[in-house]
Each structure stands twice: as structure tokens, then as C-alpha cells.
Amino acid sequence: MRINNNMMAMNAHRQLSINNDSVSKSLEKLSSGYRINRAGDDAAGLAISEKMRGQIRGLNMASKNAQDDISLIQTAEGALNETHSILQRMRELAVQSANDTNVSVDRQALQAEVDQLSSEITRISKDTEFNTQKLLDSSFEDKVFHIGANQDQNIKLSIADMGGKAIKVEQEYTVDSNDLKTGTGTAATTVAKFVSVGGTIGTTTATVAGYYEVAGTAASTVLFRAANEAYTTSAITLGVNIYSQTEANVSITTINNAIERVSSERSKLGAFQNRLEHTIKNLDNVSENVQSAESRIRDVDMAKEMMEFTKQNILSQAANAMLAQANQAPQTVLQLLK
Known part of the structure; x- marks a missing residue:
């Protein structure tokens, strides 16, 4: 028996340190909710997790971009909806003027309203904007909508000129x-x-x-x-002229063509919006699945880790008790000296 080096106590102390370290790590994982809190916990897992996190955040921002794009399209489509309403009213006036029960004074009054409505169509095209960008004056051309998590994952949109001159209800000659x-x-x-x-x-x-x-x-x-x-x-401003029965008939055709052109542009915007809505659903689905994969790599299994914590805690208490017993062993040497 030796008293200078108590090997049993040293071994018990080493095991106690190991168990205490395991308890500390389990507590850290349980309190943070992460299996990987530092690179030393899982170097490869950390690298994969960070790459996935970048993709997840990119997907979430792309989804937000697509939602902003839909808001822009809805702004333009709402303005064109009002343009449609104006054109329908202009057509009513043209049909009314085509009836020869109207005299010259009546048609002048009808023409006055038509002129104001035509000017309003042009005003709408010039003033409709989203985030200071004009939408309906032909300047919104080949605009890029970024709808992906990585570079060059985008689509383009152009919106045609929807002013009175562009849809042929207002013309100006110098x-x-x-x-x-x-x-x-x-x-x-x-x-x-x-x-x-x-x-x-x-x-x-x-x-x-x-x-x-x-x-x-x-x-x-x-x-x-x-x-x-x-x-x-x-200058001379022409376009929808309903001063006579003949001109009113011509104007009905002109307005019909304008309505068709606005309808075509609205249909294009509606189709683009539907596409973006499906894009958002796909982005959200991909983000959800990638996040699930990242969670399996980085997040801790609480039930499993609690089981590990309980085991290490019991072992730590046992090692502490054994260390106390090992420290009592040299006391038996005193019995030999009596």
C-alpha cells in the first residue's frame, strides 16, 4: 500500500472530470437547442449547415421579392382596370352620339365628356407609379424580378404604354x-x-x-x-370624335380596339401574377424542406440529449462518491502503524 500516490483517487478524479465535462456539454445543448454550438462539435456538419442557412435565407428573401413584384403588378393592373372603366364610358357616349336623335349641341356636350375622359386615360398612364417608378408610360421595360436564392435566377417584365395616344383614343398633330x-x-x-x-x-x-x-x-x-x-x-388633338353620326361609328371601332389592347395588357399582367404566386409557393416549399434538413444537422434531439444528460449526471455523482471513498483508502495505513 502506498500513500504518496493514491491511484484510485486519481482515476476517480479523472472520470469525474470527464463526466462533468459531458454534463456541461449536455447542458449547453439543452439550453441552446443546438447540437452544434461550435466548430469543434461537428466541423463538417457546421460547414454544411451554414451553406444551407445561406440558401434558406436567400429563398425567404426571393419569396419576399416575388410578393413585392405582385404588389407592383396589382398597382398597374388596378390602374388599367380604371382605364377599362373609362373606355367603357367613352363607348357608351359614342353609341349615344351615333343616334341621330341627338342634335349638334347634344353631340358637343357628349364630345366634351369624351375629351375629358381621354385626357384622364393619359394622366393615369403618366402618374401611375410604384416606388417612384412609372408603370404605364412605356418606361417600364425589361425590368428584372429576382425570384431565386442564387445569382441570375430572375425573370423580366415589360409593361406597354397605356396612354391615350398609345391606345389610339387621343392623337396630336403639329x-x-x-x-x-x-x-x-x-x-x-x-x-x-x-x-x-x-x-x-x-x-x-x-x-x-x-x-x-x-x-x-x-x-x-x-x-x-x-x-x-x-x-x-x-396643336390639333384628334382621336375619339363623335361630332357626327358617321364619326361616332368610327369612334366605336376605335374604342373597341383600345379596350382589346388594354384587355390584352391586363391579361398579360394577370398571367404574370399567377406565375409569381406559383413561384412563391415553390420557394416556400423548397425553403421548408431545406430548413428541415438543416435542422436535422444542427438542432439537438431534446429527448435523446436529456437522456444523455441524466446518464452523465448520474455518472458524475457516482464518480464524486467514489472519489470520496478513494480518499479514505490511505487512512487504512494508519491501522498498520498502530
């Missing part, structure tokens, strides 16, 4: 007049006023109720601007 007559000493000119004849642009001659005196020498440069009788510059 007519220049530069036919000047020259004479000895003074210059004279006659300015023609343009009118609409049977839905086409025609001309007639009219004398302006006033004149301009232009002073200068032969080397002078003179700018001449055509103006109407009130001396204000103007």
Missing part, C-alpha cells in the same frame, strides 16, 4: 405654316387654319384677325410662328 409672300417694301402673309373633315385632317384658308410688323434689313433673321386667331400657339 402643323407648320411657313408659306410667306414677299413684296416690294412690305411683306404680307395669309395663315391657314386647320380643321377636321370627315375624320381626316384637311385645310382651309382663313385670314388672321390681326397682323405682325416685322422690321429688319435683308441680312436680318426673322422667326415667324403660326398662331390661331387669338395669337396663341396650338
Whole structure:
């Protein structure tokens, strides 16, 4: 028997340290909920888990992107829905004007409303925007919607110009007049006023109720601007014209074509929205499955770990008791010395 080195106590102490370390690790896993809390717990598992976490977060953000894309499409489609309503009202007015029970004054009143509605269609196309981006003025072209967790996983969308001119319910023509007559000493000119004849642009001659005196020498440069009788510059705006029965019939066809064009654009946006809704469902499904796989790698099995903790805790208590017994062993040497 030896008293300088108590091998039984040393062995019991070593086992107690091992058991206490295992208890500490089990407590850490149970309190954090993770099987891997540091690289030393599972180096390969940690690397795989982090890669999966990056994919999961990318998928979740892609799903959010797709939801934002749907909001943009709904904004544009809502504006086109209002455009549809306006066109239907314009068609009603054209049909009403096509009836010869209306006199000229009646058709002028109907035309006044048509003009306002046509202007509103153009205003809607210019002012409809999402996050400061114009949607219906032809500037929204080849816009990229990123709907994946990795690079280059995207789709593109273009929205056509839905203004009054684009759908043919409003047209503007600018007519220049530069036919000047020259004479000895003074210059004279006659300015023609343009009118609409049977839905086409025609001309007639009219004398302006006033004149301009232009002073200068032969080397002078003179700018001449055509103006109407009130001396204000103007352009000719055409499109839906229901001033007569014939023109009203033509306008009905024009408006029908506009309605079809808006319907086509709305159908395209609706199909795109449906696609994005399926994209979101797929992204959420992939994210769920990848997260499940990542959980199996990184998360702790609470029942199994609790069982391990209980075992290590009992072993630790047993080792502690055995250490106490081992420390009592050298006391027997004293009996030999008596």
C-alpha cells in the first residue's frame, strides 16, 4: 500500500472530470437547442449547415421579392382596370352620339365628356407609379424580378404604354405654316387654319384677325410662328370624335380596339401574377424542406440529449462518491502503524 500516490483517487478524479465535462456539454445543448454550438462539435456538419442557412435565407428573401413584384403588378393592373372603366364610358357616349336623335349641341356636350375622359386615360398612364417608378408610360421595360436564392435566377417584365395616344383614343398633330409672300417694301402673309373633315385632317384658308410688323434689313433673321386667331400657339388633338353620326361609328371601332389592347395588357399582367404566386409557393416549399434538413444537422434531439444528460449526471455523482471513498483508502495505513 502506498500513500504518496493514491491511484484510485486519481482515476476517480479523472472520470469525474470527464463526466462533468459531458454534463456541461449536455447542458449547453439543452439550453441552446443546438447540437452544434461550435466548430469543434461537428466541423463538417457546421460547414454544411451554414451553406444551407445561406440558401434558406436567400429563398425567404426571393419569396419576399416575388410578393413585392405582385404588389407592383396589382398597382398597374388596378390602374388599367380604371382605364377599362373609362373606355367603357367613352363607348357608351359614342353609341349615344351615333343616334341621330341627338342634335349638334347634344353631340358637343357628349364630345366634351369624351375629351375629358381621354385626357384622364393619359394622366393615369403618366402618374401611375410604384416606388417612384412609372408603370404605364412605356418606361417600364425589361425590368428584372429576382425570384431565386442564387445569382441570375430572375425573370423580366415589360409593361406597354397605356396612354391615350398609345391606345389610339387621343392623337396630336403639329402643323407648320411657313408659306410667306414677299413684296416690294412690305411683306404680307395669309395663315391657314386647320380643321377636321370627315375624320381626316384637311385645310382651309382663313385670314388672321390681326397682323405682325416685322422690321429688319435683308441680312436680318426673322422667326415667324403660326398662331390661331387669338395669337396663341396650338396643336390639333384628334382621336375619339363623335361630332357626327358617321364619326361616332368610327369612334366605336376605335374604342373597341383600345379596350382589346388594354384587355390584352391586363391579361398579360394577370398571367404574370399567377406565375409569381406559383413561384412563391415553390420557394416556400423548397425553403421548408431545406430548413428541415438543416435542422436535422444542427438542432439537438431534446429527448435523446436529456437522456444523455441524466446518464452523465448520474455518472458524475457516482464518480464524486467514489472519489470520496478513494480518499479514505490511505487512512487504512494508519491501522498498520498502530
